[in-house]
Amino acid sequence: MTKRVRLFAATAGLMASLAAPVPASATTAEGRVDAFFTEYRLAVLGEIEDQPRDVRRRFVEPVLNARLSVWGAANEADPVFRAHNIPRSWSVRPAGGNAVVLTETWYEGGSQDVRYVVRPADLRIIALGEPA
Template sequence: MRNKMRKAATIAVASGLLLGAGAAAPALAVSGSPPGVAHSHQASGPRADEAGVVHRVTAFWDQYKSAVLGTNPVMNPAEVRGEFLTPELNAELDAWAEANQADPVFRAQNVPADRTVRYEGSGMGYASVVVTQYWGDGSTNDVWYRVPLDGSRIAGLQDPPV
């Protein structure tokens, strides 16, 4: 299991670097890092499954942003979503986009300037990963991802729980 996660994390890092997506898959860092760097709630260091899910969400977000901006030389936004997300989640996001007239991943009509990614916790085979998006006007918003710990495709994406 750890080898599978390590391989998935390595692939996510490599694919992000090959696509020139900037800080494609940063290591988990301590709080207080600048935008674009992930955070962990554990001072003793992340476990392999935590790092794997954070890397997977980071790779998805960075490749998706690149595709939306037209700078991803390999995939368009639909192809990025198809590679990283379950078909069920893709259908939910299509419905959300139609209902809200906005990008379903960024949850807005424009593209964020930057992001941080942090592990929020896990249970019942899934992890919660939070992407905080930074906008040009200084505002932020959080998007929560539901990620299987077994290395399969991202299964959920939603606004913060209320």
């Protein structure tokens, strides 16, 4: 392949990516956390092919992912849901800077807030836990 052909192919790919709409989940911390939680919940329920660990690998920074595994084992609970059960619904709201609060609502009633922090450079989740 000549340099000219490679340059054309690279330019065509760049132009196509610029023309394609950017999903909201790729541009905001709130959208990214919502996209993660949606996929993770579907994986836990077995409604998509991916396993929960695969979803975590795509969205969560590796060091945090390892800490979540330790937390889950120590607490005998799901490390993302921070509970033994699966939430019925959820909502996200900004919490200042790169932080997001995700409110989980349970089938049995009640709710729980979980704080997320998203790294702006690549929108990877770098912290997850109870709100301060």
